[in-house]
Amino acid sequence: MSNNRVSRRQFLNYTLTGVGGFMAAGMLMPMVRFAVDPVLAKKGGGDFVLTEQKISELTEKPVKVDFTYEQVDAWYKSDVTDNAWVYKDGDKIIALSPVCKHLGCTVNWGGDKKEPNQFYCPCHSGRYEKNGKNVPKTPPLGPLDEFQVKEKDGYLMIGKVVPNTMVK
Ligand code: FES
Numbered sequence: 001m002s003n004n005r006v007s008r009r010q011f012l013n014y015t016l017t018g019v020g021g022f023m024a025a026g027m028l029m030p031m032v033r034f035a036v037d038p039v040l041a042k043k044g045g046g047d048f049v050l051t052e053q054k055i056s057e058l059t060e061k062p063v064k065v066d067f068t069y070e071q072v073d074a075w076y077k078s079d080v081t082d083n084a085w086v087y088k089d090g091d092k093i094i095a096l097s098p099v100c101k102h103l104g105c106t107v108n109w110g111g112d113k114k115e116p117n118q119f120y121c122p123c124h125s126g127r128y129e130k131n132g133k134n135v136p137k138t139p140p141l142g143p144l145d146e147f148q149v150k151e152k153d154g155y156l157m158i159g160k161v162v163p164n165t166m167v168k
Helices: 008-040
Strands: 049-054 063-073 076-089 092-096 119-121 126-128 146-152 155-162
Touching (some): 063 155, 092 155
Antiparallel strands (some): 063 076, 092 146, 119 126
C-alpha cells in the first residue's frame, strides 16, 4: 500500500479550496475588467480634428482657430472646445498652443499694445515671439508648444500637441 493516500479530511480541504478559489476568481474578474475597461478601450476617430479654417485663408498673421473633440474621462464622454494660433510661414502651416508655459493661462496674439507682433499672456505679462519663443526676462521659461497639422480638402486639421520645433 502507498503512503501517499489522501485522507478524507485532505480531500475535503483540497476540494473546498479549489471550489472557493474558482468562485472568488469568478467574482473578481468582472470587477477587474470593469476597473481597467477605459484603459483598454480603443480610441476611435484618429488623432486629427477637422476645423472650419480654410487653408487658403491663412496668412502670416496668427489667427485663433477653434476645434472641438470628444474627450473620454473614465466613463464620462464630453465635447471639449480648444483653440490654436495658426499662421503661414512660407508654405508651412504653424499652429501654436495658446497655453502659457508659465502657469497655464491663455496667450493672445498682439494682446500687449506695446508689442503688437508678439503673443502676450495677461496673467503675469508673459511674452512670446511669433514662433513661440519665450521672451527672456518675462515669466515663461519655455516656448509655446505646437500642434501637429494636416490638410484635408482645403481645410485645416489639428493633431496632437508636440514640443515647439522652431525654437532651439
Ligand atoms: S501664466 Fe502666463 S505669464 Fe504667468
